[in-house]
Amino acid sequence: xxxxxxxxxxxxxxxxxxxxxxxxxxxxxxxxxxxxxxxxxxxxxxxxxxxxxxxxxxxxxxxxxxxxxxxxxxxxxxxxxxxxxxxxxxxxxxxxxxxxxxxxxxxxxxxxxxxxxxxxxxxxxxxxxxxxxxxxxxxxxxxxxxxxxxxxxxxxxxxxxxxxxxxxxxxxxxxxxxxxxxxxxxxxxxxxxxxxxxxxxxxxxxxxxxxxxxxxxxxxxxxxxxxxxxxxxxxxxxxxxxxxxxxxxxxxxxxxxxxxxxxxxxxxxxxxxxxxxxxxxxxxxxxxxxxxxxxxxxx
Amino acid sequence: xxxxxxxxxxxxxxxxxxxxxxxxxxxxxxxxxxxxxxxxxxxxxxxxxxxxxxxxxxxxxxxxxxxxxxxxxxxxxxxxxxxxxxxxxxxxxxxxxxxxxxxxxxxxxxxxxxxxxxxxxxxxxxxxxxxxxxxxxxxxxxxxxxxxxxxxxxxxxxxxxxxxxxxxxxxxxxxxxxxxxxxxxxxxxxxxxxxxxxxxxxxxxxxxxxxxxxxxxxxxxxxxxxxxxxxxxxxxxxxxxxxxxxxxxxxxxxxxxxxxxxxxxxxxxxxxxxxxxxxxxxxxxxxxxxxxxxxxxxxxxxxxxxxxxxxxxxx
Numbered sequence: 001x002x003x004x005x006x007x008x009x010x011x012x013x014x015x016x017x018x019x020x021x022x023x024x025x026x027x028x029x030x031x032x033x034x035x036x037x038x039x040x041x042x043x044x045x046x047x048x049x050x051x052x053x054x055x056x057x058x059x060x061x062x063x064x065x066x067x068x069x070x071x072x073x074x075x076x077x078x079x080x081x082x083x084x085x086x087x088x089x090x091x092x093x094x095x096x097x098x099x100x101x102x103x104x105x106x107x108x109x110x111x112x113x114x115x116x117x118x119x120x121x122x123x124x125x126x127x128x129x130x131x132x133x134x135x136x137x138x139x140x141x142x143x144x145x146x147x148x149x150x151x152x153x154x155x156x157x158x159x160x161x162x163x164x165x166x167x168x169x170x171x172x173x174x175x176x177x178x179x180x181x182x183x184x185x186x187x188x189x190x191x192x193x194x195x196x197x198x199x200x201x202x203x204x205x206x207x208x209x210x211x212x213x214x215x216x217x218x219x220x221x222x223x224x225x226x227x228x229x230x231x232x233x234x235x236x237x238x239x240x241x242x243x244x245x246x247x248x249x250x251x252x253x254x255x256x257x258x259x260x261x262x263x264x265x266x267x268x269x270x271x272x273x274x275x276x277x278x279x280x281x282x283x284x285x286x287x288x289x290x291x292x293x294x295x296x297x298x299x
Numbered sequence: 300x301x302x303x304x305x306x307x308x309x310x311x312x313x314x315x316x317x318x319x320x321x322x323x324x325x326x327x328x329x330x331x332x333x334x335x336x337x338x339x340x341x342x343x344x345x346x347x348x349x350x351x352x353x354x355x356x357x358x359x360x361x362x363x364x365x366x367x368x369x370x371x372x373x374x375x376x377x378x379x380x381x382x383x384x385x386x387x388x389x390x391x392x393x394x395x396x397x398x399x400x401x402x403x404x405x406x407x408x409x410x411x412x413x414x415x416x417x418x419x420x421x422x423x424x425x426x427x428x429x430x431x432x433x434x435x436x437x438x439x440x441x442x443x444x445x446x447x448x449x450x451x452x453x454x455x456x457x458x459x460x461x462x463x464x465x466x467x468x469x470x471x472x473x474x475x476x477x478x479x480x481x482x483x484x485x486x487x488x489x490x491x492x493x494x495x496x497x498x499x500x501x502x503x504x505x506x507x508x509x510x511x512x513x514x515x516x517x518x519x520x521x522x523x524x525x526x527x528x529x530x531x532x533x534x535x536x537x538x539x540x541x542x543x544x545x546x547x548x549x550x551x552x553x554x555x556x557x558x559x560x561x562x563x564x565x566x567x568x569x570x571x572x573x574x575x576x577x578x579x580x581x582x583x584x585x586x587x588x589x590x591x592x593x594x595x596x597x598x599x600x601x602x603x604x605x606x607x608x609x610x611x612x613x614x
Contacts, residue, residue: 120335139547141568230436293498
């Protein structure tokens, strides 16, 4: 944008410059106004969740005061209740176990496959790469019924290990896809050099490709983490007892026990459950976005 | 990187001392493709065992009766097609997906332009803020929306009442329930379009805009004649991709309305869940979810074409 202004300058310095600057100021002002409106739309639910989670039950229930602010004092009761009176921590542990296993499986499988598809090429590798992209487009809601039967056949119904089994179908295709892109962007000379040097394929992968493609690996890891943390339809279909339940389904279904919804505690649960992805994204947002957009803009 | 390259090249002078080159290369090629295939094997096993096999299994399941003991051919499909509820699901899925994707793309495009207009220092902060809906696991943010729409405690209704209006029955009236689930989907999905379009906007060469500015093009002309043509492909890819994801969406409807009131908000995924898992008629549920397949296949073909074209354009 600044480049545009500079480029125009020599053409009509005296006449166009002040109006250009005014136009820009005006455009910037309108941009901010609209951005604030969109930000309000996007941030209203999280804001309201935070506000509710710090209220007392009485204030939530009676609605005597403005619901958008905490009128009767901040309280941590809802969080205390969440951690001591419910199975929330069990859900949290289960989700953590499942997510860590899925991330490890995903990264091992997709790095190996991407290295092979992106750099080594074998008979049918082109078709396979396309097939993987198509697999990524198959949604979980198309497969959960046959997978329910398969999981039941394997005796894994109502066990969170069933999720470790099926989540890679959600994560592996896309992670492989973005890793292929990253591996392909590495200069060919590097692996030729390594081959001449006498390095095996594994050495080449570990010593050259993984360090060089680290941004891509970080993006893929975050993707796998986010997806397995947030998945909903599989646990809802496969799990029913509280000791096996994961965060998403546990918070949405099991925390709702009594006839009266304890909204303060529910919101506290939803916020704590959403915290790990939010924290990761706050620190690694740039890697994640670079990885996601590379898949569409480059590949 | 330079260091690796340097170390790699060092012993290349030793190449001359090696055994006959042709023989070594042939062996290398043979070994190479075998190793490459073995490296892909875990992926192939996962895709074949947990995507292709279940997809075929779904087709088999859809031809069985409820207790899965008898082959009924297309019986489940004809049964569904004869039911009014199913047609309502078809229409609702179409309305849900098309309107949500349209507004997601529109809001994404607008916000991407707005963010792109800012000085580069502020862009990151705004982008981070606008991405929040997309980072919170959808099931959990939907719970927050549900609470905002709560019949007796709705915070939206509180505002409406403060302005002298009457309560809106967000989730119990068919129109408003449909409106609400679409609104939540737009809220959740628009940031995805924002980041895609923002990345695409940054890849449009600055010289094009400079040339247009010299020619005296105004902002709208620059948008129509430069930005849109340059972004056409990425817009097509994201819209089709989002169409698939939105069509297959489950979380929002399941949590907020569970299909109600009177099955008015069911989409394919939630209706399949109701029939297949909740009511235990797995073949019928599988049949419902298979109806998603044609739409997905068509979108997938076009996406693939777009992605390939894009790859060619860049190369």
